[in-house]
Amino acid sequence: MKKCDICFKDYKGDAGIRIHKSKAHKDEPLGGASTKDKQSKTKTTIQASYGDHQTKDFKFKCKFCDKRTETETGLRIHHGIVHKGTNYPEHSSTDKKASRTKTVPDAHGITYPEPFSTDEKGSRTKSVQDAHGGNHADDLLFKCKFCDKTSQTERGLKIHHGRTHQGTTYPEPSSTDQKGSGTKSVPDAHGDNHTDDLQFKCKFCDKTFQTERGLKIHHGRVHQDKDFPGHCYKNSTGSTAATKDPYAKSVAKEELLRSPSVPLDMMVKIDKATVTDQAIDRLSDQLEECKMSKKDSSAASEAMNSFTDSFLTELNKISKLKWFFFNSGSFYDKTRNSPDEFDLMIYPDVQVSVDFDDKSVLGFYKVKMVSTRVPELDGTVTRNDYIRPEAYKTYVFELFDRVLQKIREGRRVTKRVKSRNSPAYTIDYKAIPGKKAIDVDLVPCFKIEGWPPVAKRLDPKWISYDSVVHNAMKSCDVVCKKCPHDHPDNNLLWRLSFAKAEKMLMKHANSSGDSTFKKDAYRFIKLYICNMKDQFPGKIQKFSSYCIKQFIFTEFDNWPKKPTEEVIIQRNILKHLIEGLEERCIPNYFLQNDNVLQFIPTDELNLLCRGMKMEYEKLLGNK
Structure with missing residues (x-):
């Protein structure tokens, strides 16, 4: 225990005493000395160790105590240590005349200052002006659906949500302009929208994209067998131009595996299609088809145990190595x-x-x-x-x-x-x-x-x-x-290979208690593939249970938190699988930037895609 040398209160450590003194004895000299000698000694020691503190400008003041810091970073560190149970507020700067500038290029490459100014209340605000003095931050604000917080970027809104609303699901952000529009657009310096004027066109098909990155992702997914020739873009006048990018092909493949589609839980949330009796019956029939009798299962298990024991015993007799x-x-x-x-x-x-x-x-x-x-x-x-x-x-x-x-x-x-x-x-x-x-x-x-x-x-x-x-x-x-x-x-x-990890994850997939349907969803997809193999002998050889597991583990990561009709979950899982087959991309769950479909023939993927679409239609009740 530590004692305050002014009022003799007990604290667990030096940090507690410093905080206590900053609040209760802020008018006392540092160190709590009551005599002039102590006061002089303390001041001299502090100046010798840290320099002259008194000449520094402590502009940022904590809203929960009297602590002041020279920088906002220092204030954030203080808040994280001392006021852990509270939300970090907007900081205030006591220096109303202070301002900083940094240069920000506008849409046309011209550099303009980005002012950091203080308003009448002392709060520090950030604005980015275009070439004509307009403020983009006022035109585009992402608003939190759980409080009145707004952000200039979606990333800022996600950071706010993760810090402040941890117990809720992150919703789709809404951007609001001054007229209350719910659409997201970034105007250029003249008030026009660049995405309407500039479109990147694929040279191998009729697809166009608003960004070069979108074109690269498309090329990596659809035209993997072709070299990326650079991109073509067309503007509003109809003229075209092309640029070369020697690294586009490799970048496209990286971006391909970094750009997941809408997660399963969000897909389920926005799925408003009716759940028909035919779809429920279809899923129920498939569940019965997947079931095995305990008798058959036990007999097969006993036979395999006997085979394994005999096989390993004889293998260890023949070989001088020890086998497991x-x-x-x-x-x-x-x-x-x-x-x-x-x-x-x-x-x-x-x-x-x-x-x-x-x-x-x-x-x-x-x-x-x-x-x-x-x-x-x-x-x-x-x-x-x-x-x-x-x-x-x-x-x-x-x-x-x-x-x-x-x-x-x-x-x-x-x-x-x-x-x-x-x-x-x-x-x-x-x-x-x-x-x-x-x-x-x-x-x-x-x-x-x-x-x-x-x-x-x-x-x-x-x-x-x-x-x-x-x-x-x-x-x-x-x-x-x-x-x-x-x-x-x-x-x-x-x-x-991650055979052991795959086995353990799949075996305990239903252990969290939020749903007992996860393993059934995987078994249904296996059943679809098995039926297609019987229907088209020799046509499906490369696509295996390994591919399905890599796909379904990602779906498990985004499983709906609330109880949901199983038909809705299964048809949206199929929707994701169809999307992956069409784009020739299922990311490896264990290895980043590894596509498990990259060496499967296109004809085989197309056949699988047609079969999955038929199953999807049945779960919609259309067939």
Whole structure:
């Protein structure tokens, strides 16, 4: 405890005493000395340490106490420390004559001063004048819907909302001009609107945009296979001009993944379409179609447990390495639509490191052997200790062949022929007589301890258990997925995988309690895709559950806070999916600026888009 040396009150620390003295003993000399010697000594000490405080101009005064500061930043710091429970007010400056200026270019590149002046009450206001003296800030104000606060920019309104109205959902901002118009426009120096006069036109289609950025985003989404030729813009006179931008293509791809559409919760909020009985029945029928009997589920689970035990036991007999596995896939995250989907990630007990510093190909990295020499894997390792994924996959697949020849369950297994680029060893396991064969994917991989530095930190609000997210980020893995890019080290690149994190997030998606429909929404989309695969055999091969998960996790992040009719949620999820398929873009949930659709053929995406549109119409009750 600390005591005030003037009134001897007790305080926990020096900060409390300083605040107390600034309020209760502001007329007393610093340090609380009562004698002239103490007073002189205190003043001398302070001046020696900090310089002459008394000559400084403390213009900014706190509205909650008598504290004064020289700068507004100092006042904000004081408010954040001393008055935490209150909202920061507009500051006041006691120097009514003080003004600062900084230069601001107008719409035509001419530089004008931006005055910071004080009004009669001493408050400091900011105005930006155009070339004719008009004030743009008066013409365009974004008004908060929860109080009388206005802002000159939407970003300012969002900052205000986040600080002051934290318990409410951020609404669409409204901009009001002096006539009360609810439209947003930025007039130029002559009062005209630039967006009407200047439009950027795409050279490959008839699309036009009001900004160059909009054109770049469109080009990156729709015309990815073409080089960006520069943009064409047309003005009100009909003349056109073109400019070249050598970095436009790369910028377009970056902007593509930074520009999400309207979030799901806002889409649901503005969806006023009627929920018909036909749409409700449609969703109910699909839910019944997704359900599995407990008997079928238990039988498949028991058969797979027996198969896994036998397989791993024999694998560890044949190989000198110690092998482990973890379950992944829809059966284990409780989103399966049938009891015939099982995925096993199989990895050896060896130490490897991933070269995350090489970011030349997003999502693909070189893997280096760290463990002391492993003779069994010598044929898969280069002189520099890098592991070749294709050689590793070939060796492990040969081990799998030998295992299936040894175990009793191998007599009921049929190896499925798959693409050379597939990372999985796929088998059909006829475990239950009279039932469909179980589809089992055995995926050789390496387990990587820790969360990769190139991945986003997970913070899903729809998971109520912190331990789930913590455990999900404990490790990742790398698989033998061939890199589709033309890269000098293509034969050394491994695909970074988040199979464990995907499983844990999906398994606990309904844990927050705000809705039990999240996992069903994902299962419905899987059902749509599965039905289309049956309807068009061989036409849908690249689009997988992995793509759907990356899409649906983002939808979970923007899930409606209030209870909402499930039909409305599902049709707006489909609307977002259709938008992503049309624009060839579904961002990777774990890696920034990675598009999971970039290597899927256009014909396949178009077919999927048509199928999703039909499902969307059914949920609208139109079909």
